[in-house]
Amino acid sequence: MAADWTDEENDAIVADYFSMLADDLVGRSYSKAEHNRLLQAATGRARGSIEFKHRNISAVLQALGETWIPGYKPAFNFQSSLVDVVNRWLDRHPDWLVPIARLGEGVAPAVFAEEAILWIGPPPTQTNRPPPAELEQMAAIARKYDVAERDARNRVLGSAGEERVLAHEHANLRAAGRTDLANRVRWTSHVDGDGAGYDIESFExxxxxxxxxxxxxxxWERTPFHITRNELEVADAQCEDWRLMRLWNFSREPRAFELRPPLRAHVSLIATNFQAMIL
Incomplete structure (x- = not known):
């Protein structure tokens, strides 16, 4: 039985994986076989072991709410230390978490093209859940590294997502022949701030x-997210009009699904902080 990978070996393969992923995201050609050969020389590991470790890294990135290389299908039951190594790499490269930075200087992100209408599909259901062991492993990682909080703090990601949905709403209404309504769509959070309980005012x-x-x-579509008490209250108070648009796979090909109130019918709401008042 092969020995567990050392931290040095994991550091090497994680850095190599992100090098390939950066090329993959901007459409630059690269050779997986050449990357594998170089890692064999650096670590002494076999080709198949390196291939499977790349798949393990894909699984870790999925659990951390990040994109991965499609050619390396996520494989679970990985070393727990691998999660720490991937997370350490992300901490050392904070620009990686900013979607525009990945596209390269001077590259216009196609996701903002106003004529493009988003792919909006059904929300995840019980019937298409991953196997329980995989789902629990991903959930544990997401909790430990607070993936939802990291996305919530990423102002560039949040603003870019809102702008993409704004473009979708304009395009969708124009395609329906309602230019009059498209001209009235309002980016509320951008104009008025975050207190409204929603980001965009649009129309059917x-x-x-x-x-x-x-x-x-x-x-991926099951990445957890944060929602504020104010947003929940507005959702309940204006349940006929309020929608949650979950935008996922943003750095590649943004996809979305909508949730309507009551949110408790679709998601499990977990309290993550409390207000403390002196007695």
Whole structure:
């Protein structure tokens, strides 16, 4: 039985993985076989072991709410130390968490093209959940590293997601022949700040209001997210109009699904902090 990978070996393969992922995201060609050969020389590990470790890294990135290399399908039951190594790499490269920085200087992100209407599919369900052991492993990692909080703090990611949904709402209404309504769509959080309980005020083609709260991640569709007490209260008070637009896979090909109140019918709400008052 092969010995566990050392921290030095994990550091080497994680750095190599992100080098390939950076090329993959901007469409630059690279050779997986050449990367594998160089790692064999550096670590003494076999080709198959390196391939499987790359798949382990994909699984860790999925759990951390990050994108991964599609050619390395996530494989679970990895060393717990691998999660620390990947997270350490992300801490040392904070610009990686800013989606625009990955596209390269001077590259215009296609995701902001106003004519592009978002792919909006059904939300995740019980029937398409991963196996329980995988889901629990990913959930434990997401809790430990507070993936939802990291996405919530990423102002560039959040603003870019809102801008992408704003473009979608404009394009969707224009495609429906409602330019009059498209011209009235309002980026509320950008103009008025975050206190409204939603980010965008838009419309259905029939004129009904859409009050959209946008939650954006580079990760997969089950990546956890934060929601504030104010947002929940507005969702309950304006349940006919309020929508949560979950935008995922943002750094590659943004996709989305919508949740309508009551949110407790769709998600498990977990209290993560408390207000303390002196007795």
């Amino acid at each position: 083609p029939d004129g009904d209001k859409r009050l959209i709260e946008v939650k954006t991640t580079n990760g």
